[in-house]
Amino acid sequence: MLGSANGVNPEKMMSHSHRPFQIMAMLLAASLLLACSGGEVLSKVQPELTAAAPEAPTVKIDPPTDAGTAIEPDAEETLLHGIFTAVAPSVVHIKVTQQVSGFENPRIPDDFDFDFEFRFPDTPDEFFQQGEGSGFVLDKDGYIVTNYHVVRDAERVEVTFFDGLTARAEVMGGDPDSDLAVIRVAVESAMLRPVRLGDSDQVFIGQRAVAIGNPFGQAWTLTAGVVSAIGRTMRSGTSQFSIPEMIQTDAAINPGNSGGPLLDAAGHVIGVNTMILSQSRSSAGVGFAVPVNIVKQVVPELIENGHYTYSWLGISGSNLSLDIIEAMELDTLQRGALVIEVMEASPAARAGLQGSREKFEIAGQELITGGDIIVAIESTPVSEMNDLIVYLVKHTRPEDTVTLTVLRDNEEISLPVTLKPRPES
Numbered sequence: 001m002l003g004s005a006n007g008v009n010p011e012k013m014m015s016h017s018h019r020p021f022q023i024m025a026m027l028l029a030a031s032l033l034l035a036c037s038g039g040e041v042l043s044k045v046q047p048e049l050t051a052a053a054p055e056a057p058t059v060k061i062d063p064p065t066d067a068g069t070a071i072e073p074d075a076e077e078t079l080l081h082g083i084f085t086a087v088a089p090s091v092v093h094i095k096v097t098q099q100v101s102g103f104e105n106p107r108i109p110d111d112f113d114f115d116f117e118f119r120f121p122d123t124p125d126e127f128f129q130q131g132e133g134s135g136f137v138l139d140k141d142g143y144i145v146t147n148y149h150v151v152r153d154a155e156r157v158e159v160t161f162f163d164g165l166t167a168r169a170e171v172m173g174g175d176p177d178s179d180l181a182v183i184r185v186a187v188e189s190a191m192l193r194p195v196r197l198g199d200s201d202q203v204f205i206g207q208r209a210v211a212i213g214n215p216f217g218q219a220w221t222l223t224a225g226v227v228s229a230i231g232r233t234m235r236s237g238t239s240q241f242s243i244p245e246m247i248q249t250d251a252a253i254n255p256g257n258s259g260g261p262l263l264d265a266a267g268h269v270i271g272v273n274t275m276i277l278s279q280s281r282s283s284a285g286v287g288f289a290v291p292v293n294i295v296k297q298v299v300p301e302l303i304e305n306g307h308y309t310y311s312w313l314g315i316s317g318s319n320l321s322l323d324i325i326e327a328m329e330l331d332t333l334q335r336g337a338l339v340i341e342v343m344e345a346s347p348a349a350r351a352g353l354q355g356s357r358e359k360f361e362i363a364g365q366e367l368i369t370g371g372d373i374i375v376a377i378e379s380t381p382v383s384e385m386n387d388l389i390v391y392l393v394k395h396t397r398p399e400d401t402v403t404l405t406v407l408r409d410n411e412e413i414s415l416p417v418t419l420k421p422r423p424e425s
Contacts, residue, residue: 210224
């Protein structure tokens with residue numbers, strides 16, 4: 001038989017011929033087994049992988065914002081935008097041309113040796129310089145409030161409005177003592193948007209404060225902050241007298257903001273931005289504004305008369321420091337304004353007020369004491385020099401007679417004083 005002649009067992013041939021099918025069947029069964037128990041196998045393998053390599057931190061990526069979806073502003077953004085929209089048309093950019101005198105030729109030393117004719121180029125007798133600042137529309141008659149130092153000695157004044165309108169302006173009056181001035185433009189009343197004036201007596205520390213102006217020529221810039229202090233008395237940069245009750249703010253005020261409005265959250269003017277304390281001439285977070293109630297007091301007279309006349313007492317004074325209290329043997333709770341000097345022929349001199357005449361040196365510092373201490377004016381307590389200045393500015397006029405309560409040699413006396421106009425700076 002064929003099978004036996006070749007030495008091959010027919011049954012073994014059958015077995016070898018079916019082996020591939022058996023292997024495939026085994027693989028299929030194994031794959032089914034893995035499919036059924038895959039979760040268990042993976043769960044056993046996963047801890048080993050975790051232990052072998054730490055899991056990478058999950059980074060959350062926000063889905064891209066749809067470019068067509070508007071971002072809703074928060075409450076503060078809405079408020080500030082609303083203030084700017086309402087008040088910016090009332091704020092103006094002021095450009096001034098001021099005349100300055102020419103300079104003299106430098107002096108040549110007598111022993112300067114040269115063998116040629118030394119000549120200086122021809123120079124004009126007068127020069128002009130440009131300046132700028134801010135202001136705000138007061139009424140429909142074209143009156144605009146700004147700082148005195150912005151328009152002082154101005155030959156030409158140009159005013160630009162928010163809508164681009166530019167007009168010439170005339171200086172109507174100025175007050176160096178409060179650093180306020182009024183200019184006027186001949187513009188149709190329908191094109192003017194007057195501001196709303198607030199009440200600076202109601203301003204409080206922590207209140208929102210917003211400034212709109214033209215810092216460094218960057219027109220209609222808004223900055224925001226808070227009222228950081230009130231009741232500051234600061235020497236006017238344009239006279240020898242001080243401005244009482246100035247508002248201090250950390251809203252950025254820079255050169256070019258001068259004359260612009262300081263606003264509350266309702267968009268009312270609470271002050272006129274005037275000066276900063278800074279070693280770099282740029283904002284250091286300490287700016288000052290003339291309170292709007294002084295604007296209400298001074299500006300009407302600037303419009304009518306071109307100037308404002310303050311009452312004058314005629315003294316210089318200081319607060320009572322602990323050293324002065326000890327040197328004068330006063331009660332430690334004593335408060336008042338110490339009279340340092342009485343001006344000659346002043347109302348205070350005529351009334352018999354006495355200045356300080358005793359000198360002490362404490363810790364290398366000279367103190368002048370011994371003068372009268374003003375403790376009240378018209379029965380209104382005077383705790384410090386600032387109280388006296390505020391009362392004189394806000395509640396008196398020249399030729400008024402006021403009664404001062406004075407502590408002299410530890411005894412109180414009353415002195416009537418008839419006030420006179422302030423001398424010109």
